Amino acid sequence: MILLWGLPGDDPFDAVTAALAARRADFAVVDQREVLQQRLQLEGGDGLETSVWSGDRRFALSEVRAFYARVYDSLRLKKVASATQEVRAGVQRFENGFWAWADQADARIVNRPSAMASNGSKPYQTALIERLGFHVPETLITTDPRAAAEFWERHGQVVYKSVSSVRSIVCRLTEAHRARLEDVTWCPTQFQAYVPGRDHRVHVVGDEVFPVEVVSDADDYRYASAQGASCELFATALPIEVADRARAVAKALDLPVCGIDLRRTPDDRWYCFEANPSPCFTYYERQTGQPIAAALAAWLDDGAREGALRG
Numbered sequence: 001m002i003l004l005w006g007l008p009g010d011d012p013f014d015a016v017t018a019a020l021a022a023r024r025a026d027f028a029v030v031d032q033r034e035v036l037q038q039r040l041q042l043e044g045g046d047g048l049e050t051s052v053w054s055g056d057r058r059f060a061l062s063e064v065r066a067f068y069a070r071v072y073d074s075l076r077l078k079k080v081a082s083a084t085q086e087v088r089a090g091v092q093r094f095e096n097g098f099w100a101w102a103d104q105a106d107a108r109i110v111n112r113p114s115a116m117a118s119n120g121s122k123p124y125q126t127a128l129i130e131r132l133g134f135h136v137p138e139t140l141i142t143t144d145p146r147a148a149a150e151f152w153e154r155h156g157q158v159v160y161k162s163v164s165s166v167r168s169i170v171c172r173l174t175e176a177h178r179a180r181l182e183d184v185t186w187c188p189t190q191f192q193a194y195v196p197g198r199d200h201r202v203h204v205v206g207d208e209v210f211p212v213e214v215v216s217d218a219d220d221y222r223y224a225s226a227q228g229a230s231c232e233l234f235a236t237a238l239p240i241e242v243a244d245r246a247r248a249v250a251k252a253l254d255l256p257v258c259g260i261d262l263r264r265t266p267d268d269r270w271y272c273f274e275a276n277p278s279p280c281f282t283y284y285e286r287q288t289g290q291p292i293a294a295a296l297a298a299w300l301d302d303g304a305r306e307g308a309l310r311g
Contacts, residue, residue, distance in 0.1 A: 001026050001027065001028060001059075001063050001064055001065060001304065002020060002025055002026065002027035002028075002064070002065065002066040002067070002068070002300050002301065002304045003027070003028055003029075003030065003052075003059060003064045003066075003067050003068075004016065004017060004020075004027060004028070004029045004030065004067075004068045004069075005029075005030045005032065005067070005068070005069045005070075005071055005098065006029075006030075006031075006032055006068075006069060006070040006071050007031070007032050007033060007070075007071070007072060008029065008031055008033075010070060010072075011280065011282040011283075012070055012279075012280055012281055012282050012293070013068075013070045015281075015282050015285070015292075015293035016068055016293050016296055016297055016300075017029065018293070019293040019294045019296070019297035019298075020297045020300070020301065022294075022297075023297055023298070023301055025297065025300070025301040025304070026304065027300075028057075028059060030052060030054050030059065031054065032071050032072065032074060032077070033077060033079070034054055034055060035074050035077065035079075035080060035091050035094065035095070036079055036080065036083065036087065036091070037054060037055045038052065038053060038054045038055075038094055039052075039053050039094055040052055040053075040094055040097045040098065040101075041053055049061075049062055050062070050101065052098065061101055061105070064105065064107055065107050065108065065303060065304035065305075065306075065307030065308055066107055066108040066109075066300040066301070066303045066304040066307070067102055067105065067107055067108070067109045067110065067300075068110045068296070068300060069099075069102060069109075069110065069111075070278055071095075074091050074092075074095060075088065075091075099113045106307070107303070107304075107307060108256070108299065108300055108303030108304070108307070110256060110257045110296070110299075110300065111254075111255050111256065111257060111258070111277050111278070112254060114254075115253060115254035115255050115277065116255070116277040116278065118253050118255075118275075118277070119274070119275070119276065119277050121163070122161075122162070122163050122190060122274060123139070123141060123163070123190075125253070125274055125275060126139065126274075128249070128252055128253065129249055129272045129274075129275070132245055132248045132249055132252060133245050133248075134245060134249070134262075134270055134271065134272035135269050135270060135271045135272070136271060136272060136273075137192040137193045137194075137195050137271060137273070138155065138192065138193040139190060139191070139192045139193075140190070140191045140192075141163055141188055141189070141190045141191075142184060142188065142189065142191070143184050143185055143186075143187070143188050143189075144184070144185075145181040145182045145184055145185060148181050148184055148189070148191055149178075149181055151191050152173055152191070155193040155194070156194075157172060157173075157193070157194035158172065158173045158191050158192065158193060158194055159171060159172050159173070159191070159192050159194050159219065160173060160177075160189055160190065160191050160192075161190050161192070162190065163188055163189070163190045169220050169222075169223050170219055170220040171219055171220070172194060172219050173191075195263050195265060195271050196265060196266065197263040197264050197265040197266060197271070198213060198214070198215070198263065198264050199213075199214035199216065199221055199261070199262070199263050200212065200213055200214065200236070200238070200261075200262040200263065200264060201214060201233075201259055201260070201261060201262075201284055202238065202243075202246045202259070202260045202262060203257075203258070203259050203260075203279060203281050203284065203290075203292050204246055204247060204249075204250040204255070204256075204257065204258050204259075204260060205256070205257050205292060205295040205296050205299055206256055206257075206295070206299040207247065208295050209238065209243045209246055209247065210235075210281075210284075210290045210292050210295070211235070211236050211237065211238045211243070212233050212234065212235060212236065212284045212288055212290070213233070213234045213235075213236040214231065214232075214233055215230075215231070215232045215233075215234070216229060216230060216231040216232070217229045217230055218230075218231065232287075233284060233287040233288055234288065235288040235289065235290055242262070242270050245270075245272075246260050246262075249272065249275055250275065253275055253277075255275060255277050256299065257279075257296055257299070258275045258276060258277055258279060259275070259276040259279030259280075259281060260272060260274075260275045260276075261273040261274050261275075261276070281293070281296075
């Protein structure tokens with residue numbers, strides 16, 4: 001069986017669900033909205049069995065051969081946010097236990113929490129990416145306003161962004177930011193030398209790669225419309241060595257499914273900025289027609305079938 005854990009209505013989650021249904025795969029959904037009616041239970045019998053209960057539905061975790069999780073902060077769900085502290089603590093225990101199982105399960109997992117944790121430290125990711133052959137921008141992480149100013153002076157054009165997995169808008173420093181440099185005293189901030197070129201988003205699914213070329217005049221194309229800028233996406237092909245390097249990054253990070261952000265410079269150097277362990281791939285799929293959800297469903301289904309034969 002394939003088990004999906006997330007929020008129906010979330011585009012990537014729904015796309016994978018639909019693709020599994022189209023394959024007539026054996027799958028079930030644990031809806032995160034029902035977390036107040038969910039529990040982990042250790043059950044006896046011929047042997048011990050851990051099960052997830054969602055209301056009156058039971059999922060024996062020993063039967064799960066593939067697992068796709070795309071969950072959000074449950075404390076932001078209305079039912080959970082308005083519950084008592086004791087109830088919220090119970091939700092946290094359930095989710096921690098579910099994630100602990102996912103980290104150790106003998107199954108195809110998208111993605112294991114210990115692997116996704118690498119996205120919580122951009123410096124760690126960057127060091128690994130550089131070792132695998134991609135160029136990376138010169139970077140400064142600091143709480144020293146003077147060091148930030150010197151870095152800016154040395155490179156001329158500089159962007160700043162989050163150090164952690166918290167999503168942030170990538171922006172270039174302008175004179176309007178100069179008075180705010182003192183704020184880094186209170187928050188470690190990542191500055192990078194601006195790299196000119198054309199953005200590419202590469203989704204890795206198992207051994208498959210789905211590259212998209214991004215044509216945009218925004219510093220952060222994800223927010224192009226909000227900045228009054230344009231953005232167009234086109235399916236493209238990568239040089240063989242760049243595609244292999246993207247697969248190597250996914251493998252080294254133990255992320256069988258991820259979204260890798262690249263930029264190709266005018267002198268044909270490939271820079272890599274990060275690997276997203278839970279990409280919103282449907283944004284790219286809708287505009288390019290690339291079958292990313294189908295590939296992810298096939299990877300899960302193939303793993304489930306192989307696991308069933310082994311078990």
